[in-house]
Amino acid sequence: MTTENSTSTLGLFVRMILVLALVILIIYALTYFLKKSGKNIANDDPYLKRTASITVSAGKTVQVITLGTKAYIIGVSDSNVNLISEIDDPDLVNAMNLTADAEPSGKAKDFASILAKFTHSASESASLGLKKQQNRLKKLNSQNEDEPYGR
Numbered sequence: 001m002t003t004e005n006s007t008s009t010l011g012l013f014v015r016m017i018l019v020l021a022l023v024i025l026i027i028y029a030l031t032y033f034l035k036k037s038g039k040n041i042a043n044d045d046p047y048l049k050r051t052a053s054i055t056v057s058a059g060k061t062v063q064v065i066t067l068g069t070k071a072y073i074i075g076v077s078d079s080n081v082n083l084i085s086e087i088d089d090p091d092l093v094n095a096m097n098l099t100a101d102a103e104p105s106g107k108a109k110d111f112a113s114i115l116a117k118f119t120h121s122a123s124e125s126a127s128l129g130l131k132k133q134q135n136r137l138k139k140l141n142s143q144n145e146d147e148p149y150g151r
Contacts, residue, residue: 051100066093066100 051071052064059078064071064087071087087093 049097049100051096064096066097069093071096 047067049066050063051066053061054063055061056075061076062084063074063076065074066072069088069090071093073084073087075082075084
């Protein structure tokens, strides 16, 4: 009777280990599937796009997100998302969207290479903005010279 009892106990123990391994395998497979399917949902939005991304360190990236005629440079870590800057130049944002749409979605977009393509056009628009600012300041100075101080 003791040999039968020890055999059935050993059989139950082996069966319990196999069932436990099966449950752990099912949990791992579900976790993997949910992580993989969750990433594809966010990329289907036609209005909100991630046009560029660069990994700064493990778990930390800088990304460019476009929404309409504006782009936002954000820092993303495991626990935070921070707004770094906002890009208001609609020509630059449209060019970034076109470039991001032209590249295959499976290929990772390198922030530095995308930004380098637009450095020339961005510097031109910045120089135009500076020229407008200089002209406005010249007009203000000429108006101030015409009017006496202390009215």
